[in-house]
Amino acid sequence: MRTTARAIVPIILVVSISLFVEGHNLPGGGFIGGVLTTTAFAIIYVTFGLDFLERGVFGRDPDAELRPTRERVVDVYRRVFAVGLAIAVTSGLAPLVLGYPFLSQSFVVLEGVPLYDHLEVASALAFDFGVYCVVVGGLLTILSVVGAE
Template structure:
């Protein structure tokens, strides 16, 4: 299982980033990218445990006596959820600030970008980032708390 996870997780994470970046023009985006990122974390949790990311990947000391609600990874997931909500609301209010309706989206063409030449940058990408953070933060908080019980 651990060998499979070492091969599978990077592939899932790259696919989630690709779907996230394609989402402002095509189906996908923040929600499905967040679900796939969460899937990669769940695979790590199944193969190892909740403390593996903190102790081995982030090289932090784990407090064995702390409850799951005080666990630093769970706190980071909750912060991601709150940050995502702020980004989603901020992207919606940005339209109101310039005199457009709530959640109005716009785009800009950038020319002369190396390799890509011409890129269309949509403000929907900011909204998708907020959705991505909400999905990752909420699902991983639930999975971490439930798995610790």
């Protein structure tokens, strides 16, 4: 199980990121990408336990004094979804400053970018990134708190 997890978790993460980036033109998007990332984390939980995540991913020593997750990892997740919500709202407010209605989106096509050659940068990507963060943060918060019980 651990070996499988080691092999598939990076793959899932890469796939989720690609789903997120491609979302605008191919199946995918912030929500799916977010859920998939959460799945990767969930697999780590199930196989290695909470402390591994803390040590391996966030590079902190789990403090045995503190209650599991509540004061530690969850903090990070909470911050992720708060930041996500902030990004989404800000990306919605930005057009307001420029004189467009709330949540208006636009896009720029960049030509000749190395590797991609043709890249569209849509402002919706920022909003989608907010979605991604909220989903990852929110689900992981629930998952880790419930898991710790």
